[in-house]
Amino acid sequence: MATGFGELKIFSGSAHPGLAREIAAFLGVSPGQARLRRFPDSEISFQIDENIRGTDVFVVQPTCATQTGSVNDHLVELTVMIDAFRRSSAARITAVIPYYGYARQDRKDKPRVPISAKLVANILSAAGTNRVLTMDLHKAQIQGFFDIPVDHLFAAPVIIEHLARLDYPNRTLVSPDAGGAERARAYAKRLGAELAIIDKRRTDDGTAEVMNVIGDVEGRTCILQDDIIDTAGTITKGANALKANGAAQVFACAVHGVLSGPAIERIDKSPIDKLIVTNTIPLSPPASACNKIVVLSVARLLGQAIKSIHEETSVSSLFV
16 A cells, blocks of 8 residues: 555554554554653653654554543653654654544633643644544634644544444434534434434522423433533433433433543433443543443544545545
8 A cells, every 4th residue: 555655654652552453454554663661750762663764654642641641641642753753754644633632722711821722733733743633623623723734534424323223212312512502413314313402501609500401302212412521520410401301211422432530430320321432532441341331433434534545535535
């Protein structure tokens, strides 16, 4: 598999080597040979163990927190790897970032705060990244923070295919807040389901939220849909509101299962029957042990995009 950018190479940081191996297996290539270590003072040591001069390098590294390090650790690790590939004369370097950390800090919503999502884009460009492949950015406008090409994939085909196989009657797609209504509507249309929206309102003293469900959910199978589930506060409150309004069953799905802090405890105690997430982020051991969580792989989708980028063919065909 060779183009004007040379042979295709897949390398991985420490954040999610399992996903990188799945992608490499789909593409029929061997994972790149490199050594990634930490010095005793936690500095990152990286060395490429094969010739990559003139090759088309794809570095798989979600910038999330895992057992191997924090969001910041994995971001710095990615930039160190990219710098090594640039100095080793790779023809092109594509950062494959299934989960883009700092995406929620995409605007100045308070005085004297940074726009961290833009800063991360600048850092990746300065390190020598030629192209970025990412998935379900928190806001699509983040693509505009980059001065290099960005291929923005959506995990919707993978999740919708799974939901379509679930043989439950009277399905209703539910957005946990007004901001996610457009995304939930797109899922509902593809599944031939109804749409409902949860409207969150603060009480007068600002200490609690009143959940108003807009739409008919009584006796229906409700599927809460979001892009990121972090501490699971919004999604579990939404599930409680749906049950209080007579929902027969409650499922939840999200692309990025960050699942930090009290998330697993909240999900276990909630009326959510199943939580469906993708493997853009590796599950922590507590999350892996939770029998409510179902993980879908996006390796094939990312692999198809990498193949299209390498062969200089259309990536937009993956959005249908």
